[in-house]
Amino acid sequence: MSTVSWITVRGLFGRRRFLLLLPLPVLLVTLAVLARGLGVAPADWGPPVLVGLGLAVVLPVVALIVGTGVLGAEIDDGTVVHVLTTPLPRWQIVLPKLAVAAGVTAVTVAVPLFAAGLLADSVRLGVALVLAASAGALAYSALFVAASLLTRRPVLLGLVYVLIWEGLLSNVISGTRVLSIQHYVIALADRLAPTDLLGTTVSVSVAAVMTALIIIAFTLLAVNRLRSFSVAGETS
Amino acid sequence: MTTTNTAAPAATATSTLDLAGVSRWYGNVVAVNNVSMSLGAGVTGLLGPNGAGKTTLLHMMAGFLAPSRGEVTLDGRPTWRNPEVYRRLGLVSEREAVHSFLTAYEFVLATAKLHRLPDPPAAARRAIDLVEMADAQDRRIGTYSKGMRQRTRVAAALVHDPQVLLLDEPFNGMDPRQRLHMMELLHALGDEGRTILFSSHILEEVEQVSGTVQVMVAGRLAASGDFRTIRRLMTNRPHVFAIRSTDDRALAVALMAEASVTGVELGRDGLTVRAGDYGAFTRVLPKVALARGVRVRHLIPEDESLESVFSYLVEA
Numbered sequence: 001m002s003t004v005s006w007i008t009v010r011g012l013f014g015r016r017r018f019l020l021l022l023p024l025p026v027l028l029v030t031l032a033v034l035a036r037g038l039g040v041a042p043a044d045w046g047p048p049v050l051v052g053l054g055l056a057v058v059l060p061v062v063a064l065i066v067g068t069g070v071l072g073a074e075i076d077d078g079t080v081v082h083v084l085t086t087p088l089p090r091w092q093i094v095l096p097k098l099a100v101a102a103g104v105t106a107v108t109v110a111v112p113l114f115a116a117g118l119l120a121d122s123v124r125l126g127v128a129l130v131l132a133a134s135a136g137a138l139a140y141s142a143l144f145v146a147a148s149l150l151t152r153r154p155v156l157l158g159l160v161y162v163l164i165w166e167g168l169l170s171n172v173i174s175g176t177r178v179l180s181i182q183h184y185v186i187a188l189a190d191r192l193a194p195t196d197l198l199g200t201t202v203s204v205s206v207a208a209v210m211t212a213l214i215i216i217a218f219t220l221l222a223v224n225r226l227r228s229f230s231v232a233g234e235t236s
Numbered sequence: 237m238t239t240t241n242t243a244a245p246a247a248t249a250t251s252t253l254d255l256a257g258v259s260r261w262y263g264n265v266v267a268v269n270n271v272s273m274s275l276g277a278g279v280t281g282l283l284g285p286n287g288a289g290k291t292t293l294l295h296m297m298a299g300f301l302a303p304s305r306g307e308v309t310l311d312g313r314p315t316w317r318n319p320e321v322y323r324r325l326g327l328v329s330e331r332e333a334v335h336s337f338l339t340a341y342e343f344v345l346a347t348a349k350l351h352r353l354p355d356p357p358a359a360a361r362r363a364i365d366l367v368e369m370a371d372a373q374d375r376r377i378g379t380y381s382k383g384m385r386q387r388t389r390v391a392a393a394l395v396h397d398p399q400v401l402l403l404d405e406p407f408n409g410m411d412p413r414q415r416l417h418m419m420e421l422l423h424a425l426g427d428e429g430r431t432i433l434f435s436s437h438i439l440e441e442v443e444q445v446s447g448t449v450q451v452m453v454a455g456r457l458a459a460s461g462d463f464r465t466i467r468r469l470m471t472n473r474p475h476v477f478a479i480r481s482t483d484d485r486a487l488a489v490a491l492m493a494e495a496s497v498t499g500v501e502l503g504r505d506g507l508t509v510r511a512g513d514y515g516a517f518t519r520v521l522p523k524v525a526l527a528r529g530v531r532v533r534h535l536i537p538e539d540e541s542l543e544s545v546f547s548y549l550v551e552a
Contacts, residue, residue: 003349007335014337078333081300082343082392086350087322227317231300231329 004083005096008070012104015073020065024058025112032116046120046197050129054113055185056167059133060140063105064158067144070097071222072154081231090226094145098219101141106134121195128193136185139211142218143181149225177202184211250277250429251311251324251399253297258306260292267292269455270306275400275433279426281442282435284452285550290435291330293452294404297433298327310400323351326393328386330404330435336378340369340388343377344395351396363391368417382409390418394425401425403434407441419445439546451549458549467545474498475514480506480534481525487532490524506534 001009012018031053035045071094074080083093110130117126143161147154170180177183183200184207190198191207253275260268268289284290295301296308299315299322307314310321335343344363348356364373367387372380377388386409393401403422407415422445426432433450436442442449449466451459459466467475481487484507488500491509496516501508511517525532539545 003346007338007346010337011335078329078331079335081327081329081331081333082335082347082389083350084300084319085298085322085325085327085393086347087319087352088350089319228302229300230302231295 002092002096004088004093005100007083008097008100009104011074011079012066012069012100015069017065017069017073021062021108024061025108028054028058028112029115032112032119036119042120042197047199050113050116050120050197051186051199054109054116054129055133055136055189056182058112059105059109059136059185060158060162060166060182062108063101063137063140064144064155064162066105066108067101067141068148068154068158070101070148071145072148075148078231080229084226084229091223094219094222094226098138098141098145098222101145102134102138105137105141106130109133109137117193120197122193125189125193125195125197128189131192132185132189135188135211136181139181139184139214142215142222146218146222146225149222149229174201178206178210181211181214183207251431252276253315253400253431253433254309254312255293255297256307256309258293258296258303258308260289260296260301260304266455268296268303268452271452271457272306273450273457273460275431275450277426277429277431278448279422279432279434279446281446281449282433282452283439283442283449283546284435284437284458286437288437288452289455290437290452291404294327294329294402294433294435298325298329298402300327322398323396324399326396326398326401328389328393328401328403328406330408334377334385334389337376339374339376340364340380340384340391341373343388344373344391347392348395353396359395359397360391363395366394366421367391383411383414386410387414387418390421398430400431401433403432405436406434407436407438415441422446451546453550459545463545467539467548473539473548474510474512475517476538477509477511477517478506478534478536478538479509479521479532482531482533483528486528487525487530490528490530491521494520494524496520508538 028049031049035049071080110133113129113133114126117129144154144158147157151157165176166180166182170176170183183202186198187200187202187204187207190200191204255271255273258268258271259266271293282290282293292301296303297315299318302316308316310325313321315321338346341360341364345356345360348359353359364370367390369384369387369391372384377385380388386406390406406418410418422432422434434445447462449463450457479487484502488502488507491497491500496511496513497509498512499510521532
């Protein structure tokens with residue numbers, strides 16, 4: 001593990017904010033277990049729990065907490081200066097932080113999504129959800145790490161994207177789904193384990209290409225922004 | 237047979253930090269206005285009242301802020317968007333942020349690794365010893381006092397043995413003993429040929445650490461150089477001397493006749509003489525005293541302190 005990754009992981013798990021990651025995955029598993037235990041038909045509980053909660057809320061919110069935590073929190077408290085006053089090329093700072101963010105997000109959402117997919121349908125659906133969510137975790141993380149460098153309020157910007165763009169607009173205006181990571185994840189999962197439980201309107205090719213594009217574009221943006229990182233003047 | 241000394245090299249090659257016509261503004265507010273200076277080996281104090289633009293200037297020197305106009309270079313290379321400068325530059329920022337979940341040793345060691353030093357543990361131990369933090373190095377930084385955190389940050393800034401060290405208000409939060417130690421450390425680093433710049437708004441700190449100052453007032457560089465020399469160049473301000481002699485009254489009368497003297501006050505503790513020309517007065521005083529048969533027992537320039545220089549500059 002690189003030194004940047006090590007500091008990032010220690011910082012992430014050393015803050016109380018990390019505890020925010022736990023309730024949503026627990027809620028997802030609890031609802032799936034309850035629905036299955038009460039004998040509710042998967043066609044009734046699957047879409048709202050798997051998509052409505054798992055892919056539309058748990059994945060992006062966990063990615064938002066972690067993605068803005070790996071760099072945004074260090075920018076907020078000023079500790080980022082210690083890493084930046086080293087001759088490391090800035091991509092060697094951004095990539096490990098992105099990897100930590102995507103990894104922690106993927107692991108956090110993988111267990112509940114696998115459990116929910118298994119309970120709703122099959123192991124195949126569980127694995128498909130894990131794989132698609134991992135790709136989504138990387139895309140969301142790239143977006144939120146870049147947001148940490150674009151604005152002083154990355155969490156707010158992230159919430160606007162997740163709640164307004166993906167949660168509201170993409171359900172009302174179909175065209176916005178082409179720019180929705182949530183719909184890429186649904187399309188990818190549906191391709192890996194075709195099922196009626198995951199309604200998709202974005203083609204797999206669009207989902208794959210756009211996911212890759214978002215990861216590359218926002219990573220490059222983050223590296224470029226970090227090269228020009230400014231500390232706010234305190235004297236004016 | 238010859239042997240080669242492989243010990244850590246002392247700071248021999250000096251580095252120069254140059255600012256050429258540097259300005260920085262935020263909207264309509266000018267924080268730093270057309271500052272030019274060249275910092276070489278030794279300790280320099282960056283002095284100015286709060287809000288004078290010291291931190292903004294330091295951030296530009298350290299590559300953490302782009303100048304709106306002008307250029308900051310370290311050995312000819314720009315500091316902005318150039319991480320390579322951190323091989324030769326260390327920064328201790330004013331903000332106290334440290335990774336509180338790490339121990340001092342872990343923190344300094346991590347910094348050494350980020351610098352890709354050949355032997356990070358040895359470099360970390362050396363830096364921690366330098367700031368006298370060895371006894372507490374295995375405790376979490378979160379448990380430290382303000383002064384200990386500050387010293388830990390200095391250790392991290394020194395771990396790669398930089399030629400240039402920039403410190404923003406480094407004495408904040410330190411107790412008198414720690415302050416003294418830090419002053420000695422800065423002196424020693426400067427004597428080794430390093431370029432040390434520290435900012436402060438506390439006159440006594442700057443006076444004790446460095447004779448060379450860069451004085452910022454309202455975003456401008458108001459004065460630069462040895463503060464005693466700066467004082468002597470302020471010819472529009474009379475120089476004040478406290479004199480005690482064997483016959484103060486006779487000396488007062490005699491001095492009043494001299495062109496270089498603009499005023500004399502006779503008090504119970506001796507004379508207070510105001511001289512318009514520093515050089516002329518110090519040449520004429522022995523002659524006058526000798527001619528009157530008066531022995532001068534005590535002669536102190538009263539307003540050559542940094543405080544006087546600073547107040548004159550700020551009032552100007």
